[in-house]
Structures are given as structure tokens and as C-alpha cells.
Amino acid sequence: MVPEGSPAQTAVAGKLAAGKEPAFQTVVVSARRRSIKEAGIEKALFAFTILSSILIFLIMFFVISKAIPVLQANGFSFVFSGGWDEHFVNAWLAPAGEPSWRFGALPLIAGTLYTTAGALLIALPFGLGCAIFLTELCPARLRKPLESTVRLLAAIPSVIYGLVGLLVVVPLIADQLISNELALQMINVCALDGTSLLAGMIVLSMMIVPIFIALAADALAAVPRRYKEASLALGVSHWRTIVKVMLPVARNGILAGAILAAGRAIGEAIALSMVTGSVANLPSVRHGLVFFLEPMRTLASTIIDNAEGMSVATCEAALFACASFLLVACIILSLFARLAAGGIQRKGGAAGG
């Protein structure tokens, strides 16, 4: 089909009007000319796509190959033992002839899981509530401005969140939750100054909640109107319709949003580096609720905070090991997101029939 108003069509129309050439010839020539041009564009786009996927594989290969020496030297103890900061200093100071390959990243890996889980625990219920309000309950006049605000929040650079966390959240925790006695009591374990796992969870949840709200609201707004109407027309209240009909139908989209939010939380470095104290301390549940007040550090923050160690081969390899853990975690999450999104399509397709 020749699209309306395309150059080819205009050309044909012009020549027909002028009555100079038989129309079929013009059509064939212009079709050939266009097909050469379009084939060129298609090939170029194909090449870009191939190039970018190759690039991703190269990055994975590069990161993991750099990490292998450290992973080989430490085996499972890289994952299951602590002492990162001490190991890092040892490796940094080791004489060139006898490099130190001993690293234990347990506090970093656990810290990443704690902050991510904590942030999701705060952000998901809160975000889902906001998404429901935005799509279903919000007065029409407020909806647009609120939605734009949420999308704007999703675009704020993470260092700003870190700054707000450092200036507001950390002092608040220090003043409200940490007494001098508590700090003294814990002095042999770690310094309690407000920079903490809790601050990390709060700041991280603020960072991921906007993107989750936006995606969950999209998923809810995409629920076919016919389901909502059918439920309301049965005499089911609006709220029960949301809970029993709309949320289940939107479930996969909401899940995909949660997974993307988790991906962002796992990879977040700078804001967490600012508010968690940047110590490779493993918060311990044995300390009770003080668990949340202990300083810690995540894998991603470690890569930033220890980046100056890159000049030493052992330290470099250790940081690449951190990076490869992050990379694998993110790939797994993105596969899950893909599965969830596939679920939406299947459902939508079936519902259309």
C-alpha cells in the first residue's frame, strides 16, 4: 500500500495529471527507488540493534572475566564471609610481589538485599495505594498535575535524593532514634550516627516509589473498561471492584513495575553511599531493632566508594566481582519482568477474543 500523501503517490498523481507517461511505469520505478532507500534504513537499524546486543554481551564478558581471579581465590567464602574493609586495605597495602587475594563480600551482598527488600516493603504498598488513588479515586482536576508530579519525581537524579537523605533523614534518625546510651553501648560494634540501614531503606524507597506508581497506574488504567462496568453493574461497590476485579486483571503489569523498581533499588549506588555510612558492616539481627540503625554498605555503593583502589589489580578484581553480582541480579530481574509482561500480553490477547 502506498501511504496517503507519500512522495511516490504525489509523483504518480502529478504525472497522471500531466498525462506524460503511462502510470504503471512510474509506479514501478518509484517503488524500486523507495524500496532501495527503505531497505537501506532497515539494514542500518538492524545493524544498530545487533551492535547494542553485542555490546551488552561484551560488557558481561568483560566484567565477569575481570572478576574471575578473585572468585577463584576465595570460592564460596567470597559470598559467605565478611571483613571486606580490612581485606581491601590489606590488598591495597600489599607489596607488589605478594598480592593479597582475600576478600569477603557477605556484608555487601546482604546489605544490598536488606536495602532492596526494605525499600520494596515500604514502596510497594504505598505506591500501590497512590496508583489506585490516581487512576480511580482522584478528582479529575487533580489527576493530571499529580501524575506529572509523580513522573517528574521519577526523573530526579539520585544524588539529589542522597542529599535530601543526608540533610533530613539522617539527622532525624540520629535525633529521634539514637540515644547517647545506645551509641555508647554499641561503640565496639559500629558507630551509630544516623547514617544507617534504615536511612538507606527510606531514601531508596523514596527513589523507587515514583517509578512504581507510574507503572502501576499505567497497568490499572489499562484494565479494560468492560470489566469495571460489568462489576459495577452487578451492584458491587467501587472499592470492591478495584480489589476483586481491577487489581487481579492488572496484576502482571503491577508485578512488572515492582520488578523494575527492584532493579533500580539493587543498582542504586550514590544516594545509598551518602546515607548508609559507607562501612562494610553487616547489621545483625541479634542487636534487635538496632539492626536498622547500624551503618552498612551495598555492592553498588562499594564500587563507587572503593573506586580509588582500582589501580591495584587485586582490588580491581574484587570490585569487578561486586559488579558481576549486580549484573547477574539485574539480568535475572529483567527476565522476570519480561515474564510478567508476557503474562499481560497473553491475558490481553485472550480477553480480546
Next chain:
Amino acid sequence: MQQTGITGAGRNATGIGNNPNNSKIMVQDISSWYGAQPVLKEVSMPIHAKSITGLIGPSGCGKSTFLRCLNRLNDLVRSFRLQGTITLDGEDIYHPDADVVLVRRKVGMVFQHPNPFPMSVFDNVAFGVREHNRQIKKRELEEIVVESLQKANLWEEVKDKLQASGLSLSGGQQQRLCIARVLAVMPEVILLDEPCSSLDPVSTAKIEELLLQLKNSYTVVVVTHNLGQARRISDYLGFFLDGRLVEYGAAAEVITNPREKATEDYLAGNFG
């Protein structure tokens, strides 16, 4: 709590049976707008109990909007406005204190395109019942579901696949599933908005047969594009044009001897 709003007056109305002068719903002088756009203009019409009222008219004449006024489904459209009164068993359903949820429970609706929920056949029918009575016993629920599917003439076709998705049924079966879903919550009035427009002739015939059975126990209002259908099933017929109810009366009367020229032209197929 749901029992507030509409109660009392309507309770004994079901006993009146086939008295043609008895109206289940009384529409008095309603006009409505979407934003500034007028849709219905001064429409008044009785809807008689235990009979089928057909609503016909060309596209955009307001007949679907009218139907959606009867269960207040237009409330979903923010810019919708309505003037005039609609009473169900003598009670104003647009009264500020009226319980819209209860209105919709009493006035069920079947839509133009079959819209079963993406759940099993059983859950589709059980959904409304469970919502209205969350403590319902499993046994009792099953009875209601089976009975509703039987009333909707669907039971024989789905009895072996109650756990299959409602979306796996054919279009005609889906529409009867939607009817069963409405019947399960025991409404008094059933509104149908062009229920056969997306169905083949065999499925259409089944739905028409079903409607003729249903009018023995329910008050039925059908919007239809199909004049043959209107003729076959309606007891009363309303003809809408440009938001006005041009003609209303006993179906046979309207069809054989229309008072208005516009009705005659429409019935003759001169426009539509």
C-alpha cells in the same frame, strides 16, 4: 448498610404480575448532557413489570444512554448530568441519599459486547453472589451458580467445564454467561444493551428465546438495532430519535400503526 436507600415500597411490586398498567420503573421528564452536549431531551416513559420493553432508534439517538440512566451506570462519566426523575418501585433512584450500589443490584445489565471476567465460568457467575454475601456457604453458592446457568440456558453446554476460563467460551455462550452472572444476583430488572449485535443468528435466536422465558420473572429492557428482533420479542416499544422519545406504546401497535411519520420511516428502513 446496603439496605438503606431503596426499600419498602418496592417489596410487594413483584406480586402484581401481568397487569400492563403496572410500571416497575417510571421515567419522568429526563434530560441529560455529556458536558454541554445534550443527549436526552425530556424523555418520559413507563417500564412495565414482567414484560419486555424494546428501545429502537438510529445510532446516536440516545437509547443506550437512556438504558444506562436506569442503573446509574452513567455516573461513571464525570461530565454526565441528568435532570428529571427515575423511580424504581416508586423510589427515586437519583435521590441524593439513594444507594447506587443497591440500585445496580436490583437493576442488572448485560452489555453490547460479551464481557465475562477473566475468571473461570463458575467464578464469573459466583462473583456477584460472593460479593453480596461474603459468608455464603459453598453448597448454597454452587446451587445458585447451577440454577443461574440453567436459567440462562447455558448449563448443558458448560456443566463439564465450570473451571475453564469464561473467555474460552464462544461469543454466544459468553453472552449467556453474562446473563447468568446477572441472574445470580437476583435482580428485579434486567437491562440489555444490543445484546446480540456481535452474535451470529443461531446465538441470537437462543438469546431471544431466553429473554422470552425471563420476562415471566423479570422486567426486561432491550436496546436493539435489529427491528426484526424488536418485533419478535417486545411487548412495548419505544422509538428514539435525536435524544427524544418520538413514539412509545404496545409493540404491536407501534409497529403496525405508528402515530408518527418518523417512526413509520424508520420502521420502513428509510433511515437508520
